[in-house]
Amino acid sequence: MMIEAKLAELGITLPEPAAPVASYVPAVEANGMLFISGQLPFVDGKLLTGRVGDTRDLEDAKVAARACGIMLIAQMKAALGGNLDRVERIVKLGVFIASESDFTDQPEAANGASDLMEAVFGDAGKHARAAVSVPVLPRNATVEIDCVVKVKP
Numbered sequence: 790m791m792i793e794a795k796l797a798e799l800g801i802t803l804p805e806p807a808a809p810v811a812s813y814v815p816a817v818e819a820n821g822m823l824f825i826s827g828q829l830p831f832v833d834g835k836l837l838t839g840r841v842g843d844t845r846d847l848e849d850a851k852v853a854a855r856a857c858g859i860m861l862i863a864q865m866k867a868a869l870g871g872n873l874d875r876v877e878r879i880v881k882l883g884v885f886i887a888s889e890s891d892f893t894d895q896p897e898a899a900n901g902a903s904d905l906m907e908a909v910f911g912d913a914g915k916h917a918r919a920a921v922s923v924p925v926l927p928r929n930a931t932v933e934i935d936c937v938v939k940v941k942p
Contacts, residue, residue: 792873795909796862803863804831810927816868823938825864827885829930830856838929841922842889845931847898850886853932854901857884861902861936862909869940878913878939879906884920885933895920902934 796803807828809815816825830837830853837853839845845853862873869875884899886892899920906914926933 850898858902
């Protein structure tokens with residue numbers, strides 16, 4: 790289990806995957822692709838809330854993005870029967886940042902998750918990405934990220 794060893798080396802313990810809060814499933818595997826629903830940032834079991842430029846700053850957004858990334862990996866593990874070595878490539882991240890209208894550092898904030906994916910999955914963690922600001926996210930979360938992953942059979 791190469792990825793599990795990498796997580797341990799990085800000092801990352803995956804949380805229990807978050808249960809859906811509405812009418813959807815956390816992940817769908819179809820035609821060699823795994824589509825993961827938007828994940829919110831939990832640190833020590835607590836949701837990071839607030840808007841960047843108001844009650845949160847860029848560093849908080851990076852921490853929130855990384856926390857979303859960790860939850861994405863937890864969802865991958867659950868969807869893939871516990872075998873993260875089935876991840877062939879992180880294809881795309883969609884990063885949504887709750888912020889004030891004058892916040893323009895979305896790419897830097899999103900790096901919290903992007904850098905994590907590369908650290909964990911190496912070159913297979915390099916991905917396409919969208920990083921946008923929105924006025925508000927579910928549960929007043931600071932960041933929400935969804936993901937598309939190519940998987941091995």
